[in-house]
Amino acid sequence: MIRHVVLWKLNATHPEDRRHTVEGITERLERLVGIVPGLLALEVHADLGSTGGNWDVLLLSEHEDELALAAYQDHPEHLKATTWIRGVVQSRAAVDSRA
């Protein structure tokens, strides 16, 4: 199994806008479970906001294997989500590892 971890820094600064952005990311990504083959689990979480310098959003997803992760990356429904997400984030960091 492969664990895909992504962290984002959001563009929005106002708390209400940030909350809406996190909701938008969560809706667009969590719906992919059951749509994208080999995607076993997917969670999106906002940072607690208690540590200065932290980024804003965590995506944690689990995929059957590296092929399933590649299929997820290229899946049209995922590409739709990432197109929207790219418009609301200023930074992205990702690491994929064996779980």
Add this chain to the structure above:
Amino acid sequence: MIRHVVLWKLNATHPEDRRHTVEGITERLERLVGIVPGLLALEVHADLGSTGGNWDVLLLSEHEDELALAAYQDHPEHLKATTWIRGVVQSRAAVDSRA
């Protein structure tokens, strides 16, 4: 329970140096389980290296609550580890969330 996720980009570029760096980070952090109160689990993983633009190392740790995470951050043995890690990484991104 609080999930603490950190991603790093390493300074090292040569594969052998990168492997040693990941080993050094892993040794210094994984030993903290059993030393730092409220630290339930801690894993360090290198990126698979199959996706361009990914960062290099994932730390995934679980803490009883926010107080336990704060105690971890300030623990002398953790501070020793982070002092060493700061010398071998060029970028750090972190998100803490409820698990």
